[in-house]
Amino acid sequence: MKNHFGLTLVILGFLISSSLMILFNPQGATANQNNLEKFEDWAKKHEITIKTINENSLESSQAQGMMLAANTLYQIPDELLENMNGKTIYFDNQYGRSFSVISPELQSDVEGLEPGIVLKQEITSYETLHELAHIIDYHGIQGIGDSENILNHLQTQRDEIFEINNEARQNLDEIPLGYISEYSVTDENENFAEHFTYYVLYSDEFQKRMENDSLLKSKYEFFRDYIFNGIEY
Numbered sequence: 001m002k003n004h005f006g007l008t009l010v011i012l013g014f015l016i017s018s019s020l021m022i023l024f025n026p027q028g029a030t031a032n033q034n035n036l037e038k039f040e041d042w043a044k045k046h047e048i049t050i051k052t053i054n055e056n057s058l059e060s061s062q063a064q065g066m067m068l069a070a071n072t073l074y075q076i077p078d079e080l081l082e083n084m085n086g087k088t089i090y091f092d093n094q095y096g097r098s099f100s101v102i103s104p105e106l107q108s109d110v111e112g113l114e115p116g117i118v119l120k121q122e123i124t125s126y127e128t129l130h131e132l133a134h135i136i137d138y139h140g141i142q143g144i145g146d147s148e149n150i151l152n153h154l155q156t157q158r159d160e161i162f163e164i165n166n167e168a169r170q171n172l173d174e175i176p177l178g179y180i181s182e183y184s185v186t187d188e189n190e191n192f193a194e195h196f197t198y199y200v201l202y203s204d205e206f207q208k209r210m211e212n213d214s215l216l217k218s219k220y221e222f223f224r225d226y227i228f229n230g231i232e233y
């Protein structure tokens with residue numbers, strides 16, 4: 001008897017939640033339209049241009065990728081997004097490696113592109129954050145390709161914390177202490193971008209690993225205190 005009652009509750013709960021989902025989460029075109037409008041509003045608010053490129057290879061996953069990037073970017077505080085002001089986010093329908101356009105004059109292979117980020121299929125939160133991090137670092141802190149480097153006051157600290165120490169370079173059989181990933185050892189720019197990405201996306205892992213790692217801890221604190229103004233994920 002008791003079991004039946006429990007089962008009835010489960011079924012009833014399921015029915016109620018399903019009908020709520022239908023009521024408040026309309027499937028199909030309307031929902032996509034609303035999501036796209038929300039993303040366009042977000043971009044407008046931050047003076048970011050959104051463009052799609054290579055649309056002739058359009059796939060159904062394209063809209064999904066765009067929404068994934070959008071939901072990732074909504075997590076970034078407004079103040080930090082000021083570094084994206086006047087820049088472009090390209091959604092490239094071709095498959096490949098995403099990249100950032102820092103300074104079209106200095107970079108090859110970015111002909112016709114404005115400063116910003118190019119996200120290629122298959123779009124991930126990881127790539128979205130990693131490329132955004134390069135904009136914040138190159139444009140915001142270092143002032144490369146952008147004279148309005150609003151985070152310029154962090155340059156000295158950034159150089160100290162993200163400089164690759166020679167010891168780390170020598171032993172690449174394993175991820176060296178002080179570094180969150182193998183790729184972060186590449187150079188100071190990747191070092192910054194990788195830790196930025198992990199700070200937002202894999203904060204649990206970051207916090208756990210920094211318990212016995214003072215360099216990792218100082219990287220975490222740099223992002224928490226100076227980049228994200230106290231916001232933790």
Ligand SMILES: [Zn+2]
Binds near residue numbers: 130134189193
């Ligand atoms: Zn990178």
